[in-house]
Amino acid sequence: MRAERDRGVATVWTASIIAALLCVVGFVYWLGAVVVTRHRAESAADLAALAAAAHAAEGPGKACQRARWVAEGMSVALVTCRWERRDALVEVRSPLPGALARFGPVGARARAGPVDKPP
Template identity: 45%
Template structure:
């Protein structure tokens, strides 16, 4: 049995494995970045809504929608409970499923 060329086969397989791992890492990194962007939009929208809560729930949720849309995301929901605002922001569907982040804001307790 002749072993000539086996190093080439192992080299090609090794390169294919490295390329596959890099591709998966790039996908995961992209999803992490998108999740942080969506989280930032949710945080800012919740704070903006809480700041406008004295003007009414409709105004507060309208301000949350305005902030989210300016950041290029989609508002999934806006709920008010007392002086606390909970905002849900939805993002694109990735290979790992849909991205959605919730944030809440209101007066500090204590």
């Protein structure tokens, strides 16, 4: 009698474990996508700030155009480019992929200045 009641239990347990593993794999995938997007935004902000600082002699307008060119080349949006003393301050935003886009973009900031004189 008991053997007949237990039929199919292994199938239910196996299906439950597979479903749980798929949920974990999905979570790790989306977490990885967020981390990669964050790193891309930080790298783009760093490079845009360096580009602006490298072209500071051309004036703030031209320097910020160069920062925008670098940011767009890395598929992020330049939000702000401003100057504080002799340092370029840059902020960028990068959209999250797929269904994560509803959580809003990832932002990053960077600062770069001339190397000829210490602060």
